[in-house]
Amino acid sequence: MEKKAATSIFESLSSGLRLDVFRLLVKKGPGGMVAGEIANALDVPPANLSFHLKALSQARLVTVEQEGRFQRYRANIHLMLDLIAYLTEECCSGSPDQCLELRTASMCSEELLPPLSPTPAKATT
Numbered sequence: 001m002e003k004k005a006a007t008s009i010f011e012s013l014s015s016g017l018r019l020d021v022f023r024l025l026v027k028k029g030p031g032g033m034v035a036g037e038i039a040n041a042l043d044v045p046p047a048n049l050s051f052h053l054k055a056l057s058q059a060r061l062v063t064v065e066q067e068g069r070f071q072r073y074r075a076n077i078h079l080m081l082d083l084i085a086y087l088t089e090e091c092c093s094g095s096p097d098q099c100l101e102l103r104t105a106s107m108c109s110e111e112l113l114p115p116l117s118p119t120p121a122k123a124t125t
Contacts, residue, residue: 001086005060009083012059017044018052022061025075032074034067 013019020042025032033041039049053073056062061080062073092098103110 001082006083006086008059009061009079012055012061015052015055017042017048018056021049021052022056022075025062025073026077026080028075029077030074032065032072034070034072036070038073 013022021038024038024041035046035049035053038044038053039046042049053062053064057064057073061076063076065072065074
């Protein structure tokens with residue numbers, strides 16, 4: 001992942017509503033949700049939601065597929081995982097085992113954390 005792409009993702013998620021939408025779609029998994037379901041779940045007017053879904057789509061955080069007269073939105077899980085990898089790939093100078101104490105202090109469950117095995121750093125711009 002390039003720095004520009006990561007910045008675009010973070011800019012898009014800086015809106016509380018967009019973050020709520022993205023987390024909801026991540027929770028729903030591959031099935032995604034149609035726009036009306038998202039609006040109902042988050043108690044947001046459809047016109048307001050449309051603006052935010054467009055921004056998430058432009059940042060590639062969600063994909064959209066036409067289903068008859070509805071549009072189904074899905075979280076781009078692949079992009080989310082790429083972002084996490086981008087943020088953690090050089091953790092502790094490429095030796096993530098040095099971060100063990102910090103990981104233990106984290107409130108995040110171990111299953112959600114990246115593996116401790118070092119991975120080769122990718123070129124970034």
